[in-house]
Amino acid sequence: MxxxxxxxxILKVENLTVDIPVAAGMLHPVQAVSFEVRRGETLCIxxxxxxxxxxxxxxxxxxxxxxxxxxxxxxxxxxxxxxxVSENRMADIRGxxxxxxxxxxxxxxxxxxxxxxxxxxxxxxxxKVSKSEARDRAVYLLExxxxxxxxxxxxxxxxxxxxGLRQRVMIAMALMCGPEMIIADEPTTALDVTIQAQILxxxxxxxxxxxxxxxxxxxxxxxxxRIADRVAVMYAGQVVETGTAKQVFENPTHPxxxxxxxxIPIPGKTERGAHLGSIPGIVPSLVGDLPGCHFxxxxxxxxxxxxxxxITLRDSFDPGHVYRCVLQPDECAAHLKKGAA
Amino acid sequence: xxETDKDGQDIVLEARDVTRxxxxxxxxxxxxxxxxxxxxxxxxVPRGEVLGLxxxxxxxxxxxxxxxLGLLxxxxxxxxxxxxxxxxxxxxxxxxxxxPIFQDPYSSLNPRKTIGDIIALPVRVxxxxxxxxxxxxxxxxxxxxxxxxxxxxxxxxxxxxxxxxRVAVARALINKPEVVICDEPTSALDVSVQSQILNLLxxxxxxxNLTYIVISHNLAVxxHMATRVAVMYLGRLVEVAExxxxxxxxxxxxxxxxLDSVLTPDPNLGVPDSSLGVTYPNPVDPPSGCTFHPRCxxxxxxxxxxxxxxxxxxxxxxxxxxxDDNQGRGxxxx
Numbered sequence: 001m002x003x004x005x006x007x008x009x010i011l012k013v014e015n016l017t018v019d020i021p022v023a024a025g026m027l028h029p030v031q032a033v034s035f036e037v038r039r040g041e042t043l044c045i046x047x048x049x050x051x052x053x054x055x056x057x058x059x060x061x062x063x064x065x066x067x068x069x070x071x072x073x074x075x076x077x078x079x080x081x082x083x084x085v086s087e088n089r090m091a092d093i094r095g096x097x098x099x100x101x102x103x104x105x106x107x108x109x110x111x112x113x114x115x116x117x118x119x120x121x122x123x124x125x126x127x128k129v130s131k132s133e134a135r136d137r138a139v140y141l142l143e144x145x146x147x148x149x150x151x152x153x154x155x156x157x158x159x160x161x162x163x164g165l166r167q168r169v170m171i172a173m174a175l176m177c178g179p180e181m182i183i184a185d186e187p188t189t190a191l192d193v194t195i196q197a198q199i200l201x202x203x204x205x206x207x208x209x210x211x212x213x214x215x216x217x218x219x220x221x222x223x224x225x226r227i228a229d230r231v232a233v234m235y236a237g238q239v240v241e242t243g244t245a246k247q248v249f250e251n252p253t254h255p256x257x258x259x260x261x262x263x264i265p266i267p268g269k270t271e272r273g274a275h276l277g278s279i280p281g282i283v284p285s286l287v288g289d290l291p292g293c294h295f296x297x298x299x300x301x302x303x304x305x306x307x308x309x310x311i312t313l314r315d316s317f318d319p320g321h322v323y324r325c326v327l328q329p330d331e332c333a334a335h336l337k338k339g340a341a
Numbered sequence: 342x343x344e345t346d347k348d349g350q351d352i353v354l355e356a357r358d359v360t361r362x363x364x365x366x367x368x369x370x371x372x373x374x375x376x377x378x379x380x381x382x383x384x385x386v387p388r389g390e391v392l393g394l395x396x397x398x399x400x401x402x403x404x405x406x407x408x409x410l411g412l413l414x415x416x417x418x419x420x421x422x423x424x425x426x427x428x429x430x431x432x433x434x435x436x437x438x439x440x441p442i443f444q445d446p447y448s449s450l451n452p453r454k455t456i457g458d459i460i461a462l463p464v465r466v467x468x469x470x471x472x473x474x475x476x477x478x479x480x481x482x483x484x485x486x487x488x489x490x491x492x493x494x495x496x497x498x499x500x501x502x503x504x505x506x507r508v509a510v511a512r513a514l515i516n517k518p519e520v521v522i523c524d525e526p527t528s529a530l531d532v533s534v535q536s537q538i539l540n541l542l543x544x545x546x547x548x549x550n551l552t553y554i555v556i557s558h559n560l561a562v563x564x565h566m567a568t569r570v571a572v573m574y575l576g577r578l579v580e581v582a583e584x585x586x587x588x589x590x591x592x593x594x595x596x597x598x599x600l601d602s603v604l605t606p607d608p609n610l611g612v613p614d615s616s617l618g619v620t621y622p623n624p625v626d627p628p629s630g631c632t633f634h635p636r637c638x639x640x641x642x643x644x645x646x647x648x649x650x651x652x653x654x655x656x657x658x659x660x661x662x663x664x665d666d667n668q669g670r671g672x673x674x675x
Contacts, residue, residue, distance in 0.1 A: 200604075282501055
């Protein structure tokens with residue numbers, strides 16, 4: 001999906017770590033996560049509940065709970081280091097250069113303000129525009145996201161719209177100031193499959209049109225494979241595998257990625273009624289230090305060497321495809337073939 | 342019970358022209374208007390079958406499930422369980438034969454009851470509660486669904502999502518029901534847990550000769566589980582077919598559009614451009630003729646005027662003018 005147009009770096013995240021003090025000690029929900037997003041590129045962060053994917057996105061927006069401690073070697077948007085900027089400057093960036101689309105369109109719109117009010121707010125806050133200019137922009141974007149009779153929608157309240165329409169309003173709202181970076185946290189999880197396809201299509205189109213960088217957070221591997229340029233698979237606070245969508249889906253290297261792909265039924269591929277693959281066990285607690293590989297307790301290939309020291313990211317077959325495991329790439333691939341047989 | 346229909350099939354669940362209408366307020370002083378949530382559904386489910394019921398939100402899937410569970414009487418038409426009309430069945434008898442598994446194991450288990458109590462409740466309700474025998478029965482079913490016995494005295498909040506859903510499965514099965522209605526059984530669960538629950542449901546079906554109705558918007562799950570699939574749109578079943586036929590050769594334009602929206606993990610494909618441009622119609626004010634015609638890619642002139650007839654196909658039926666030889670283009674042969 002990467003065409004040869006522009007590939008200017010827009011977001012650089014290096015060793016992003018989030019620590020939250022809890023009663024039992026220190027919780028480490030995000031541990032040294034690094035990635036880069038370029039203009040016009042979509043990075044999908046995929047993982048199960050509690051893997052740290054949502055906290056990663058919230059920490060980029062600086063919307064973490066007040067007790068959380070965020071550290072990083074780099075957290076830069078369009079060259080501007082975000083770690084030490086004032087809250088005022090961050091509020092200027094949020095909704096302007098960088099915007100977020102939340103998961104639940106039912107709960108993330110304010111029920112007591114009209115759609116128009118909520119759409120115009122961001123533009124009036126960030127730009128010197130008149131009320132009518134803001135309204136025109138809102139109408140333009142509502143039409144852009146495929147809402148008919150856009151002008152009459154402005155006076156409606158969120159409860160008067162269906163789930164699909166509300167999610168479109170959320171997308172329009174994120175685009176109001178023409179952001180350079182957009183973070184979408186499970187944007188289609190609450191929607192029907194038919195609406196999901198439409199919304200994803202819309203997001204991909206708009207992203208190319210406005211040449212934005214996009215981070216899409218989801219647990220749905222189908223969505224990831226279709227929309228991502230690059231994929232980061234997260235498990236228990238760490239990125240365990242990253243690469244292009246093609247690399248990760250065609251040559252999944254980390255045992256967790258392999259396991260995930262075996263878990264989902266695929267029409268035409270998995271045999272009907274046959275047993276699906278499964279990953280036994282549960283996600284480890286992230287309170288306190290966890291030595292070795294976080295996935296070791298659930299991994300079929302775990303050995304003693306997996307449980308000590310720190311397992312670092314290493315190169316798989318192709319450049320840009322890295323994974324966090326003690327096994328060699330060809331050992332992983334051999335396992336995958338054996339699993340499939 | 343061993344009564345069979347003309348094909349020699351043992352029909353465990355049957356719906357004959359079932360309709361459920363709700364009266365919806367149209368606004369202050371405007372009176373009420375009917376909403377046909379389920380509108381003339383005919384269905385036969387043979388014993389041992391897994392019927393997948395798919396459709397968008399608001400198509401009437403959940404109303405159908407509630408009627409099958411006896412929680413809601415049909416406005417007209419009749420439902421049969423084991424060839425006995427449900428209108429003549431006692432509430433408890435119905436509960437013994439048909440049991441639900443709900444979507445969200447976080448809200449469907451009482452947080453103030455222990456796991457043992459939750460699983461035992463259906464037996465206690467039936468009134469034959471010998472406590473020692475019951476304890477043994479609960480432990481057996483816990484073992485069957487893969488729950489460790491030590492969880493007997495635990496509370497739901499001490500369990501993981503997958504374990505909670507296993508509790509819901511155990512509770513549904515303890516009375517040895519004939520039919521289990523699974524309403525989105527895995528959509529609240531993580532991928533790795535989802536596969537465990539699907540595997541468990543498959544094993545239990547074979548072991549206990551259960552009949553499932555699987556309601557889901559995840560077509561990949563339906564394809565994997567179901568032997569037959571019914572596609573619902575605005576309260577009607579617009580296509581019913583065996584799973585293979587439906588996925589390989591969908592007939593109804595709506596089925597085709599639904600299947601096109603399925604996102605299989607394939608990085609070589611982009612996001613499909615679903616042809617279903619117009620939003621889901623308001624069920625209080627359904628479109629004329631074929632209710633699907635405003636969204637249909639193959640819409641013809643008379644589609645907005647007359648409702649399509651039910652046309653038999655190889656393994657089920659379809660309701661669409663395209664396949665009606667008298668009016669359509671006679672494409673049924675394809």
